[in-house]
Amino acid sequence: MPPALWTVWVLGSVISLPKEGASDQASSLSCDPTGVCDGRSRSLNSIPSGLTAAVKSLDLSSNEITYVSNSDLRRCVNLRTLRLGANEIHTVEEDSFFSLRSLEYLDLSYNRLSYFSSSWFRSLSALKFLNLLGNLYKTLGERSLFSHLPNLRILKVGNSNSFTEIQEKDFAGLTLLEKLEINVPNLQAYAPKSLKSIQNISHLILHLKQPVLLLEIFVDILSSLEHLELRDTDLNTFHFSEVSINETNTSIKKFTFRNVQITDESFPEVVKLFNYVSGGLEVEFDDCTHDGVGDFRTLTLETIKHLGDVETLTIRKLHIPQFFLFHDLSNIYSLTGKVKRITIENSKVFLVPCLLSQHLKSLEYLDLSENLMSEETLKNSACEHAWPLLKTLVLRQNRLKSLEKTGEILLTLKNLTNLDISKNNFHSMPETCQWPGKMKYLNLSSTRIQSLTRCIPQTLEILDISNNDLDSFSLILPKLKELYISRNKLKTLPDASFLPVLLVMRISRNIINTFSKEQLDSFQKLKTLEAGGNSFICSCDFLSFTQGLEKHGSGLFFIL
Ligand SMILES: *[C@@H]1O[C@H](CO)[C@@H](O)[C@H](O)[C@H]1NC(C)=O
Ligand SMILES: *[C@@H]1O[C@H](CO)[C@@H](O)[C@H](O)[C@H]1NC(C)=O
Ligand SMILES: *[C@@H]1O[C@H](CO)[C@@H](O)[C@H](O)[C@H]1NC(C)=O
Ligand SMILES: *[C@@H]1O[C@H](CO)[C@@H](O)[C@H](O)[C@H]1NC(C)=O
Ligand SMILES: *[C@@H]1O[C@H](CO)[C@@H](O)[C@H](O)[C@H]1NC(C)=O
Secondary structure, eight states: OOOOOOOOOOTTSOOOOOOTTOOSOOOOOEEOTTSEEEOTTSOOSSOOSOOOTTOOEEEOOSSOOOEEOTTTTTTOTTOOEEEOOSSOOOEEOTTTTTTOTTOOEEEOOSSOOOOOOGGGGTTOTTOOEEEOOSOSOSSSOSSOSSTTOTTOOEEEEEOSSSOOEEOTTTTTTOOEEEEEEEEOTTOOEEOTTTTTTOOEEEEEEEEOSSOTTHHHHHHHHTTTEEEEEEESOBOTTOOOOOTTOOOOOOOOOEEEEESOEEETTHHHHHHGGGGGOOSSEEEEEESOEEESOOOOTTOOTTTTGGGGGEEEEEEESOBOTTGGGOOOOGGGGGGOTTOOEEEEESSOOOOOOHHHHHHOTTOOEEEOOSSOOOHHHHHHHTOTTSSTTOOEEEOTTSSOOOHHHHHHHGGGOTTOOEEEOTTSOOOOOOSOOOOOTTOOEEEOTTSOOOOOOTTSOTTOSEEEOOSSOOOOOOOOOTTOOEEEOOSSOOSSOOOGGGOTTOOEEEOOSSOOOOOOHHHHHTOTTOOEEEOTTSOOOOOHHHHHHHHHHHHHTOSOEEEO
16 A cells, blocks of 8 residues: 555535655545535545545546545445546456445546446446446446346447447446447447347437448337447448348438448438438538549438438538539438428538529528538529528638628528528629528628628518628617627627617627716616626716616626
């Protein structure tokens, strides 16, 4: 045993004993009066002694602890949260967690455990969260580890090297999980039915390098899973085979592919998975690579008809090495009629072909943030009869330059109410503009605008013009309820008579010196005013009336 270098601690304060004879770094725990103790990153090489029933939460992550003994936590009968992640733990004695009957959260991730004993978890019947990721084990052991954990809802297992095998009894006893994460990039063996015993899983995350055993797993979870997420998988050669699938009662509603690789040939095979979903499907591709040119001519409508069940499609950071050769996807247009929401973010989109826009007859929400859309291509995309039901269009951070042209192009969108064209560089605003007749929300933040004109539509209820170069505001907007105008150069509050129904104004970080009670009172409906970060000169009048505001509880939520 190392010399006594332990720190004695008292709840509610931090007391470190003088480190006489202690060569090691200080190793004090900080505990608050409610029993929450923080001992992260303090170079501890064992669990501090003297822990009592007063401790409710103990965080010892990122230390150098190697060993957990039967006595370390014996008196912590009220412990709810125990974090031991990122240590060097190689041994946990059999009864180490025996008295932790209230424990709800246990993190043992990123240690050096090469096996697990079912006896560790025997008395943890209150446990809801268990993280065993990133240790050295090859399997989850010979006995079912989790069968005494009826309340477990979130479970994370596996590691990126040695864990290669999923055994039939591994998940026995679990019935209802909100999240199950299995990190098994090198999966070599999957015993059929291993995951079938869990009757209900909301979200399964599988890290798999190759999809070899994916279908075996898929069959087992079809009727119990809602959301399947595949991570870091090379689907370039994925081939779907129907033979093993015999389940018609499916519960899958959402697929996520994160950092997955796909080709023109394997995409149709992936789409076949969508045949096994119930009702409207949500599909998400995050940070994926499509190594191809979108040539799906080999697809037969029969094999991909279930693409037509997709209601929500989200694509973020899609990498298409040959994006400039990408096809117009015309052979899948006929399947897009039910899609209601599409997000394609940061993926070099420069055009939605007119014909595709016209097929998107149910589309209500289109987000093309951080792409390459310009007025020229937008004109083709928002052609006559494009997106007839579109309510919300987000073109944040694209290549738009002219407000006048943008408004005119969008006149085809009769149902458009929300338009976000923030983070484009408009610089100036013409005297007048045309806009779709139902516009209620316009976001022009960070567009380098220097002054406002009647180009801003009169129908607006919400206007965001934060982070521009405005030095005054003198527009009449009879329906405006929310005005976001922070981070400009305004010297005074806008005139209340221009904004008769304003409820919310955020005007922080301008250069306003002062305003009077009368000025504020003239905003009759105002409920929230945020005005921090201005250069107020605190005259006596100003101070007394702002203090008065608080006292009289004028119903105004006021932030200076
Ligand atoms: C799974 O459980 C959740 C929450 O308890 C519930 O909403 C859902 O309908 C269940 N799914 C299935 C397939 O039983
Ligand atoms: C498929 O379902 C049928 C009828 O429900 C059953 O007889 C058969 O054994 C099942 N096949 C497999 C491989 O599960
Ligand atoms: C399908 O699954 C649901 C939920 O698990 C269940 O209530 C229903 O009885 C099943 N239907 C059939 C035909 O098996
Ligand atoms: C969309 O706009 C058209 C034309 O103005 C109108 O007939 C239709 O009712 C609108 N649909 C919705 C959902 O607002
Ligand atoms: C306007 O867009 C910016 C991003 O460009 C966003 O942060 C902000 O919340 C939006 N404003 C409103 C009122 O939704």
